Amino acid sequence: MYKGYVVDTALIAKDPHFRMGCRLCHKGDEKGQGKEGAHKGLVKRPSDSLKTCGMCHKKIADNYSKSLHYTTAGQRNGVMPRFSKEELKTFDAKVFEQSCRSCHASCGDCHVKAPAVGGISIGLIQKHKFVKKDEGKTCAFCHGGRVYPEYTGEYGGSPDVHYQKGMTCMECHKKAEFHGDGTAYATKQDVKDRPSCRNCHKLGQEAKLTAKISHQRHQGKVSCYGCHTATAYRQCQDCHLGKGAAAKPALVLGLNPRDKKTLTTLRLIPTVRETFVKDGIKMENFDALPNYWDSPVHNIRKRTDRTRSCDSCHVEKAGFLDVDTMIKGGSKANQGLIVNPKPIHR
Amino acid sequence: MNILAVLSSFIFFFLISTNVLASGSSCVQCHTNEALMKSLHKPPVITAGEEGEG
Numbered sequence: 001m002y003k004g005y006v007v008d009t010a011l012i013a014k015d016p017h018f019r020m021g022c023r024l025c026h027k028g029d030e031k032g033q034g035k036e037g038a039h040k041g042l043v044k045r046p047s048d049s050l051k052t053c054g055m056c057h058k059k060i061a062d063n064y065s066k067s068l069h070y071t072t073a074g075q076r077n078g079v080m081p082r083f084s085k086e087e088l089k090t091f092d093a094k095v096f097e098q099s100c101r102s103c104h105a106s107c108g109d110c111h112v113k114a115p116a117v118g119g120i121s122i123g124l125i126q127k128h129k130f131v132k133k134d135e136g137k138t139c140a141f142c143h144g145g146r147v148y149p150e151y152t153g154e155y156g157g158s159p160d161v162h163y164q165k166g167m168t169c170m171e172c173h174k175k176a177e178f179h180g181d182g183t184a185y186a187t188k189q190d191v192k193d194r195p196s197c198r199n200c201h202k203l204g205q206e207a208k209l210t211a212k213i214s215h216q217r218h219q220g221k222v223s224c225y226g227c228h229t230a231t232a233y234r235q236c237q238d239c240h241l242g243k244g245a246a247a248k249p250a251l252v253l254g255l256n257p258r259d260k261k262t263l264t265t266l267r268l269i270p271t272v273r274e275t276f277v278k279d280g281i282k283m284e285n286f287d288a289l290p291n292y293w294d295s296p297v298h299n300i301r302k303r304t305d306r307t308r309s310c311d312s313c314h315v316e317k318a319g320f321l322d323v324d325t326m327i328k329g330g331s332k333a334n335q336g337l338i339v340n341p342k343p344i345h346r
Numbered sequence: 347m348n349i350l351a352v353l354s355s356f357i358f359f360f361l362i363s364t365n366v367l368a369s370g371s372s373c374v375q376c377h378t379n380e381a382l383m384k385s386l387h388k389p390p391v392i393t394a395g396e397e398g399e400g
Contacts, residue, residue, distance in 0.1 A: 001387075023373075
């Protein structure tokens with residue numbers, strides 16, 4: 001889209017980022033003839049090198065170099081237990097650096113130019129203004145397959161109640177989550193001060209007695225998502241099979257693979273047995289991890305089928321992972337996530 | 347030597363304070379011209395199987 005390349009003249013006069021000229025960040029040849037001449041040696045994404053922004057924003061750039069949005073270490077560490085030592089070496093060389101790492105977010109992806117997904121980008125967010133945030137043009141692009149359309153309801157289900165109340169991504173996900181705090185975390189679960197429902201919704205402060213009792217009964221046994229996810233959410237049913245992506249909606253409830261004791265919303269993850277075969281990786285320890293992972297779904301509602309009626313879980317067992325609904329040919333570890341809710345004695 | 351250093355600093359801060367370096371460049375002349383950008387723009391080629399599913 002050509003508008004994504006147009007710079008606001010007024011900005012140049014007042015924004016200090018422009019004071020040292022375009023070449024400071026973008027290189028190129030200002031005296032070159034025509035587009036080709038001027039673009040010779042051009043750096044399209046200057047902030048791919050953190051040194052560019054680090055010239056002035058050193059502390060932020062230093063921290064960001066260790067942030068998960070930059071290192072994408074979560075992707076590597078999430079799949080790593082499936083590999084033998086030799087396979088991990090192959091994965092690091094052939095897959096992680098070539099593929100996963102290419103998805104890292106640069107400073108500019110959030111502050112200047114919307115990130116490209118599948119080669120498509122809307123270009124400059126606000127005519128090269130260095131914006132503090134614009135979630136709809138930044139977060140929504142990289143997380144536009146599952147999270148963002150679930151949140152806004154564009155995926156077909158109910159929009160998240162927080163979205164309806166006017167909340168955007170950064171109301172819950174704070175700046176430090178993105179910029180990092182200087183610690184190189186292995187996964188997002190390790191990050192301090194992650195969003196938590198209880199930051200706002202304190203236990204014991206429920207308006208209704210039924211809600212108070214229900215929360216007390218299920219505390220430590222069921223995650224908030226388990227009851228408050230509104231509808232089916234996207235599952236990577238046929239994704240990463242070499243045929244492009246084809247997600248399907250489903251509600252899947254089962255044990256959180258990380259603690260094996262909390263019932264929560266599960267999402268089918270894109271790694272199947274054949275995922276890395278073309279790279280020469282069979283995944284010798286594929287069954288070490290399940291195909292389903294705990295997922296903080298973004299379609300929260302106060303009232304859902306499960307909050308309206310205990311029977312939804314305790315009689316109908318709606319959405320509960322079982323052998324029949326489980327992915328065929330999946331990991332043996334999937335069996336360990338099955339929960340059989342106890343009947344209620346009335 | 348000291349005079350040179352002072353003079354250089356003066357010129358540097360003058361350029362910074364006035365945005366002279368950016369506003370006078372050919373980059374700015376083209377990239378602030380919407381009609382020119384429209385005429386030069388080539389839509390990207392969409393490759394199948396690269397949908398964003400993040």
